[in-house]
Amino acid sequence: MFSVENEVVDAAVAPLTLAGVGTPALGGTVSYVVAGAPGSAPGYFALALAPLQAPLGGVGSLLVNPGAMALLPLTTDPAGKATQKLVVPNVPALRGLAFYLQAFVHDGKAGGFSNGV
Numbered sequence: 001m002f003s004v005e006n007e008v009v010d011a012a013v014a015p016l017t018l019a020g021v022g023t024p025a026l027g028g029t030v031s032y033v034v035a036g037a038p039g040s041a042p043g044y045f046a047l048a049l050a051p052l053q054a055p056l057g058g059v060g061s062l063l064v065n066p067g068a069m070a071l072l073p074l075t076t077d078p079a080g081k082a083t084q085k086l087v088v089p090n091v092p093a094l095r096g097l098a099f100y101l102q103a104f105v106h107d108g109k110a111g112g113f114s115n116g117v
Helices: none
Strands: 017-021 029-035 042-048 051-055 061-064 069-075 082-087 098-106 111-116
Touching (some): 029 042, 029 098, 042 082, 061 098, 061 111, 069 082
Antiparallel strands (some): 042 069, 042 098, 051 061
């Protein structure tokens, strides 16, 4: 089964909240919602094959390994939320792999990294 590992991070370190909606399964769709970000701000969902723990000062910690990472651009709505739907390919080679996801949003004044899932 395709799985997503949860990484617990103190809210003081992760200013944004990221949550998954649905169960990742081969051939299925899962959504991820980031909240608590500045409204109408740019950012990224980062999808990686490995976790990381790299504190980056006032914006939080990078929790996904950039060595094997894909960036998906996002823009938050006026309430500071953004949703990314991911289709899990029906590829048997993905069975049992863990993927890690984190969001980053910043408008130049506020924002930062989310928790990782």
